[in-house]
Amino acid sequence: MDKANSPKTRLLTLLNVSAAKSTKRKRIFDEQSPRKLNKRREVSFSGSVDTREPEVSSQEEEPEVQTEESQPTDGEGDEEAEDEDLTAVEDTKDPYEQHFGAESSALSEAAKEAADAKEWTNSVVTHRKLGAVALSLPSGSSSPDWPGDWSSALLDRLKEPFHERQKKLRQEQRELQDDVLSTLSTYRDIYDPRTSLDIAPHTREAIALHALNHVSKKRRRVLKNNERLAHANKAGTPLPENVQDQGFTRPSVLILLPFRSSALKWLDALTAHTPSPHWQVENQARFRREFGLPEGVVDKLASAEPGTYPQDHVETFKGNVDDNFRVGIKLTRKSVRLFSEFYGSDIILASPLGLRMSIEKEKNSDFLSSIEMLVVDQIDALTMQNWEHVQFVFSHLNQLPKESHDTDFSRIKPWYLDGNAAYLRQTVLLSAYETPETRSLYNVQLKNVAGKLRTIRQCAPVQVPEGIDQNFMHFDCVNLKDEPNKRFNYFTTEILPAVMKSAVQSTNTAIFISSSFDFIRIQNHFRKMGYSFTVLSEYSSNQDISRARQAFFTGKKAFLLISERFHFYRRYKIRGIRNLIFYGAPDHPQFYTELLSFPFLDEDVEASDVTCRVLYSRYDWFRMERIAGTKGAAQLIKQT
Template sequence: MLSMLSSQRDLYFTRTPLDAHQSMREAITLHALNHITKKRRRVLKNNERLAHASKAGNPAPEDVQDQGFTRPSVLILLPFRSFAHKWITALTSHTPSPSYQVENRARFYTEYGLPSGAVDKLANADPGTYPRDHVEMFSGNVDDAFRLGIKMTRKSVKLFADFYGCDLILASPLGLRMSIEKEKNADFLSSIEVLIVDQMDALTMQNWDHVQFVFSRLNQLPKESHDADFSRIKPWYLDGHASYLRQTILLTGYETPETRALFNSSLKNVAGKVRTERKWTPVEVPAGIDQNFVQFDCSHPKDEPEKRFHHFTTQILPVVMKSAVQSVNTVVFIPSSFDFIRVQNHFRKSLGVSFSVLSEYSSNQEISRVRQAFFSGKTAFLLVSERFHFFRRYKIRGIRNLIFYGPPDHPQFYTEFLSYPFLDDGVDASDVTCRVLYSKYDWLRLERIAGTEGAAALLKRGAV
């Protein structure tokens, strides 16, 4: 991996396994430290050359362009404070004491760990109580608004450094956006030379607009000079070409159209870019369940939400509503938040059936009431957003019929929902129905569920 990083090309790791997360962080922080150290040595060497020339009364050397407009050169974007904790652990593994001193470590543990006396129910639960990926994602401090400047010197790592005096910034997209909008400029992002985005799959479950906002502010000409010595600034910064010399490293558990689009359209590195690719095998599901994949025609991605909604409301729901068995104990799983609101409004205005909803905004009290009402049969339909399941990961009892409005982004969610009917005693696979609505634009999600070969076969057969 270090050889790939040292190539200076943009790298997009599209399927980072859980067991490899920390080793990848350690490799990438070593690469980032190497970049910062080389930059510092170059600046110090040129400072000496300029001082010697001045002392000797000689003209200043001309080849001393070694800086950007501002000092920060590495940016790491993360979803939660707990991940800042993991990246600092990886970073300081390369700066051991007594050679290095880590300043403000106690403050960092206080602000980026759990409050004193708090119990982390995920981290302390018996193995198997919660899915591993959920424990990895949500144990620790899950605040999503933070920003942290880190200054590197020859003998120390200073946490909580001022942005314009630091070398590395660790932040969430939301935290950076709040800072930029408050200060009304993003000059501290003007000279980023190494950009790392970790857990992109989690960032898509937050607000992707914040990620796009940060990317749009990177490597722009600053509004203020910030005491920069323009004779020392690299020419491509002055020419407005800094984004072409920036290395971007993207890490995600799986791809989405948003992450692929970011890779395709926002990375301009002249050294080139690399995207990893792997074949997927079908996810495991309980034996005997008849999985009915329903394809609808769509010739343009802009028409996809409308075509999906039309097929769902005119082809799938009428069939379901005519069946006494399928019009009760039915979960509709909806990946997109926009689609979720639209389907919810349709159920409220048009169907006249009892239904409940579980979204990322549901309170604990609402969740308890809705789960009990669905399990007891008081509500016939339950609409579940993928974001709800991502953040809360509750098991839901009482399911006999599953309708996936689209394949879930997270393939494990598909497996989990197909296993939930068997939480109830006496349920046979023949008692469970499953429909998955998809189009050719669902390729990335479909591939993770049906496998690469299976997804290709599903798309080849065409709409029914």
């Protein structure tokens, strides 16, 4: 590694710059000022030591309901310690202490090297409701056994209300939550690409509970050490040395979501574990106003007759579907404060787009330097947005900060100072299905030395109208970089010429295209060749959509190009289709079934009147598995 760019060199630079910039900074342990231990404006129990106005704020800049400028430090004011059994944080068997303690038992040079080299020991195990799981451990890891004992790891103040909520659930739902929590308690990474609509709310509630437990334990540790330092300073005894309990900045949990409606669901899941009268949710009315639908607006999806829209479409798009948002959440002993400044927050709810715009505007992502738990929910929806935003956020996680933010470096955990935070961060990835992008994220970006696991499922073939002949057409490709060009060449030299020679197939033909890049490429080719066609894309206006559908149905246009994103966002039923060509199999398997059912919207259409071609290569495994089933896809891929 280049010495100039090593974590130690950058950290020393940061310390030097911080010392030069701060001329008004008070000594952390002033013997004459026992009440000014770790002094800063922002009340904090998770390790933040910011004394200035934050550089990056949440999207809305409306003033807080309560002013915090003059509030005292961690453990004072509304954060006093008497409500907690602070001796409990000394439990060295606590999974939190084992993994995130100052001397993490999971972190070792051998485990780090194995994670960097992608040298994982893999095994397949089965665990109740989670089913088959691929468990990956780096060599040299001393992580705890799986599954863990989540009940003993949960704080009593969170355990009791959760058990009361579980009593209202069915047995299989309780077991699912228990299994998720037992896995989370080991602080391993989790990748679940089979998060269906029926299990998503229960999984979300379990993860929210784990996140709250994590933040609360971090607070308890800081309060305990504040108390020890205050007593030592007052008694004039030597200050304790083992007080490393913080990161560079306060935020420790980041939850990435596609829509504001998703953030509303996560807020409900988080506050379900913080019931009143012991907890108060501040600025909740504002949150619901800005993250819900405007007053007087009727949600056509939620109010439509059952069956009008597919259920997955209703659950995804009902409510506020704005994809540009970020909001900080601060937890205190008695409240959940929404719209807190990022550097004064414990949890950040954000969309990848909203977070990226904030980082690029402020040219600073230091608030992501100490993220210890990352949740990425509804990844299937995020892939239909802009995947580069997700990659951008991941590239800014757990980096050494550019500024000190008046941090008390004597309180920072050693592995933060060594630049090892990424090796301990727990990441949870949730999706309805798997894509190469999400698998790459799991394989490349997740380096948790405690290990990581991925749920496995066997797919059955999707149901299509009986009698339709499905023609799966493979093309040879041995290099992933050549795949787009190989696909385009095969389509334009083999499939299209055959279609144009047929009087039946050269009209009423819909071409479904998954990739936006391929969609533009095919559109340009059709325009160049002078074919009669129209398009339905995610950028089509309502007027454009109406014209395109009418022109295709009446036969004025022979071809209809449909992008997968258009169908994802709009979910229109399209009439006039007799021939279907899938330039690539759709990511969403139900789209395949829906499109094959559209020809039968017209009267007197027989299955023999419908043709279907699916173009694929060996790199389409995930998509083909969801359509043809695991066994069927294996046979098809072998042909390549």
